[in-house]
Structures are given as structure tokens and as C-alpha cells.
Amino acid sequence: EVHLVESGGGLVQPGGSLRLSCAASGFTFSSCAMTWVRQAPGKGLEWVSYISDSGSHTYYADSVKGRFTISRDNSKNTLYLQLNSLTADDTALYYCAKGSGSNSIYGDWGQGTLVTVSS
């Protein structure tokens, strides 16, 4: 059974940084693309970033480009998202999701980790 567990969220001041993690199990992590999706309180889903199975290809939403960095450690079955220069608009529940192989078809999701940016 696929299991995705996000961690690393919390309260951070504007301009601060956080690193989110997503621990994966139940599948061959190194064979699957992964993605981060966020959801601000009471709002819809917003795609944030994608990383290919090997980590050689990454893509970002314009809203986070240059501030967020996605990465993965296939030896640890873990996905990461480094969040820098945070603003109140980044306040959201951050989900990691597993792709279907290299495709951006997300059939498995974690339960999310909450990031709150506030002074």
C-alpha cells in the first residue's frame, strides 16, 4: 500500500524559510515522479512543483519560482521542498503526491503539512 507522510510544516515569519519532507513507502520511489500541491485555507488546489523520478527534471509554478526548490533522495525514499522568502500568500496545507510512473497523474496523496506564515 502506498504511504506518503509529509512533515516539516509550522509557523514561520515572513521572509523565513522551511524545508518540507515527504516520506514515501509501499512503492518503488525511484521509479515515480513526485509533485507538491498546496491548498490555502478555504481555497482550491494549487500545483506547486514537480520532480522527475531521477530528479533530473524539475518544474515550478510561477508563484514560487526562484523561492522554492524541490529535490529528492531516492536512497531515503524522501521528497523535499525547500521554501524560502516566505510570504503570507504561502500559508497553506502542502500535499505531496505520487505520479503514475513519469506521468503527472496523481493517484496517491499524503495528508498534508500546514505552513503558516505570520509575524
Add this chain to the structure above:
Amino acid sequence: EIVLTQSPATLSLSPGESATLSCRASQSVNTYLAWYQQKPGQAPRLLIYDASNRATGIPAKFSGIGSGRDFTLTISSLEPEDFAVYYCQHRDTWPLSFGQGTRLEIK
């Protein structure tokens, strides 16, 4: 960036009725469109991928159709557990994007 516009924003129906939800893309996404269901406090659940393919374990009451710019999700014989928010998402080009969602509520 491709913008996905879902309609209606809110759909009020009674159990037993059928629901028709729409998603229109600002440019063609071929058939690279998925539908998700999200209930309060839960992660999204994949229903349909590539416009018309049901995800694993999704009942036949959920069906999708469309290509290019216009897509439809139909839910037949609504049951209480079907009332939720539904999102479409494309995977045609980068960046990916989601529609703003349709809230399906009990009338």
C-alpha cells in the same frame, strides 16, 4: 499558463439525481485532463485521468468525456457521500494547473 475554468461554481442537487460538471481550458490540453474529488479534511482523490479513464477502485457512476478544451464529469445516481468539491487538472504542458473547483451540495 493554461487556465481551467470550472462551472458551475456550486451545484445543488438531491440524492438520486445526476450531476454534470464542466471544465473548460484556455487552450487545448488534448485529453490530458483529470478529475479529483475532495471532501472536508481529506486529501484529493483521483477519479478520472486522461479525460475518460476511471482510476483504480472508482465506480462506474463516475464518467468523464472530452478533448481539446471542453470536458465533462458526470456522476449518476448521487449518494450522500458524493457531495464534495470536484477539481479538474491538466497535465498537457508546464506549468500544471487545477480548476477553481465545483462544490456539489445537497439540495
